[in-house]
Amino acid sequence: MKFAGDPHHDGSPDHVGVEDGNAVLRVRVPGGADAVYARVVEDGEGVLVRAREAGTVGGSAWFEVSVALRPVVTGYRFAVVRGTRFTWLNQEGAHGHEVTDAGDFRLIAGPPPPAWVTGTSVYQIFPDRFARDDDSLDPLAEHPGWAVPRAWDDEPEGSGPAASREYFGGTLDGVRRRLDHLAELGVEVVYLTPVFPARSTHRYDASTFSEVDPLLGGDRALRELTRAAHERGMRVMSDLTTNHTGSAHEWFRTAQADPDSDEAGFYYFTDHPDGYVGWLGVPSLPKLDYASAELRRRFYGSDDSVLTAWLTGEDAVDGWRIDVANMTGRHGAQDLNREVSGEIAARMREVDAARGGDGSWLLAEHFHDAGPDTHHDGWHGVMNYAGFTRPVWSWLNTSPEEVRYLFTEAPLPRNGADDAVRAMRAANAGLPWRVLTHSVNALSTHDSARFRTVVGGDRERHAVGVAAQVTLPGAPFVFAGDEIGLEGRDGENGRRPMPWHRSDGWDRDTLEAYTRLLALRGELPALRTGGLRWLDAGPHHMTFVRALAGQVVLVHLADGAHAPVTAGLADLDAARVEVAARGGAVRLEAAGADGAVGLTAEGPGYVIAVGA
Structure with missing residues (x-):
């Protein structure tokens, strides 16, 4: 698939600006066009607004048009006219046929999410499996009655009734002890799965949501971890968990004990006190009903x-x-998801303004x-x-028999890079x-x-996946242990403890790839907030440009190996190209006078070439 000759627009600062209540939209059209129109919808009717030609750069004409911002969301696409041919350009790409509004570009009105998010990277920690207070390895003698104590080197079962109760004894103080590892890796957000008491x-x-689980060190441990991270x-x-609580939650216990209580309205009771709706039918996870103003x-x-x-x-x-989040506020015919997410986003802005911070995600x-x-103005990301993890898996997987696709018995699909694109x-x-x-780009x-x-x-295939998550739009998301090559056949089995005491067995080559690529993203503004323009894709490769x-x-x-790819990039200054390459499997030939570069591969790898 060749995309280099397609007209291009995205939501990055090079293509979108806002002035006096209008959106100023810019479109890049290789080879020029007779006319370009922005297509917007006013009161249910499609309206075309003609753009003016704003100049030519490297053989591509730039067109600019101003459209009025609509309340909440402004949707638009472009019609690029060449002779008798219309090319419709929406967020999915260029089309030589009529398209629906579903793929239109969209600008959301209102205050933007925190600016720091687009430049960050995330490290996910499952607290029970990351690090203990000390370096002990044996099962902990002190543990709650529901727990099944495990030694630190044990492999999680991965299924069965004990899976959620396997207790390895990691704590928040243990996380704090290992923050230097995260700093050296180059991650900037420590994401903790739930820290509240549970069974x-x-x-x-x-x-309860009012305290941190004492097994993790309590409120004191979270404060000290947060302080150390800051x-x-x-x-x-x-x-x-906005969708549900546990069945031992103080709200639910009150709701069961008193059908006239406010808390009884927090849940979907079908036959009080023991008949109620659980998330996906799980009785230990009673679902919350946001029709209750008191719950909100x-x-x-x-x-x-x-x-x-x-x-x-x-x-x-x-x-x-x-x-x-996708099920929060939804049950049967009731759908309060948009309303609830919008209220949560607005409330977080109020909190941020009151504390004078730079925003919370x-x-x-x-x-x-x-x-x-x-x-709408709700979830920030x-x-x-759907838009990163599964496409990358479908391309780079090697059909491991133990890994299943979604919640089926079907094996992982094998597709080419072009299908992933x-x-x-x-x-x-x-x-x-x-x-x-x-949003975040997660491999695991x-x-x-x-x-x-x-x-x-x-x-090598692992490193290609890391390069994808670091260079495509969105924040790179690293599940603790991925950076050293930990394995796991499913979600439960993959929650393996970090082997701090066996660091000699870490895959140092993979750790270096993560460290190098995260650092590169931190150095290049175009990878953090730049636009995305696809150039080429085939069964074994994908090629794109980030620009800002x-x-x-x-x-x-x-x-793997593929036929040579030529990318015509007049805006890539060959004299100032720096290349981050993975081994010698993928090579870039220096640009000629016309800015064309040649790309070849003999195996898995990547090239990241930085121009002016």
Whole structure:
């Protein structure tokens, strides 16, 4: 697939500006055009606004048009006219046929999410498995009655009734002891899965939101961890279950004890006190009903609400990852998701303004098409499984027998890089640009197999995946242990303890790749906030450009040998090209006078070429 000759627009600063209530939109058209129009919708009717030609750079004409910003969301696409041919340009790409509004570019009105997010990187920690207070390895003698104690070197079972109760004894003080490792790796956000008391080591079945689990060290340990992280220039994000509580939660116990209580309205009772709706039918996770105004007040509305309390005060956390965000406020015919997420986002802005901070991040878990849930001022970003994780898996996996696709018995699909690009463009077309850039690119999470297992233990393919997550729009997201090559066949089995005492067995080559690539992203503004322009894709490669304010970064990713690829980049200054390459498998030939560069590959690898 060749994209270099396609017209291009994205939501980056090179293409979008806002002036006096209008959006100023710029389109890059290789070879020029007879006319370019922005197509917007006014009162249900499509309207075309003609753009003016604003100059030519390197053989491409730039067109500029101003359109009025609509309340909440401004949707638009472009018609590029050449003779009798119309090319429609939307967020999915260029099309020679009519398209629907579904893939339109979208600008969201209102205050933007925190600016720091687009330049950051995230390190996910499952507290029970990261580090203990000390270097002990044996099962802990002191443990709650529900727990199944494990030695630090034990492998999680991965399934069965004991899976959620396996107790390895990691703590927040243990996390604090290991912050130097995160600093050396180059990550900037420490994301903790839930820290509230529960009857599992997952802690998604919270028994209260008012304190940190004493097994993790309590409130004191979280404050000290947050303080230590802040002193290193890092931020801390925690995990909140807006969709449900645990069945041992103080709210639910009150609700069962008193059908006339406010708390009884927090849940969906079908036959009080023991008939109620659990998340996906799980009785230990009673689902919350946001038709209750009192629930909204206690969860996020009041000054002492759950959400507010942990974002304020000394050594507060810097944001929330929202568990099961796609199901929050939804049950049967009831759909309050947009309303609730908008109220949460507004409340977080109020808290940020009151404390004088630079904003807190609201990240939504979403496994599937997140687009419809993001076309308003709500979730800042999503865990982009559909637009990054699964497309990259489908390309780079080696068909490991133990890894399954989604929640089926089917094996992982094997597709080419070109199909992965199609999938990313289709899925991400539904996300407004500001949502895409405030989302995360994960190769593994605590809910998935480890990427190292997905690629069959191949460190070269692993490194290609890391290069993708660092160079595509969105924040790189590293699940603790990925950087040293930990494996795991599914979400449970992948939650293996960090082998601090066996560091001689770490894959140092993979650790170096993570460190180098995260540092490169930190050095290049175009990789953090620049636009994305696809150039080429085939079964074994994908090639694209990130650009911002004159800085051009060419990225070529390959999983194996492919025919030579020529990328015509008049805006890539050959005299100032620096190349970050993975081994010698992928090579870039110096640009000629016309700016053309040649790219070849003999095996898995990447080239990241930095121009002016």
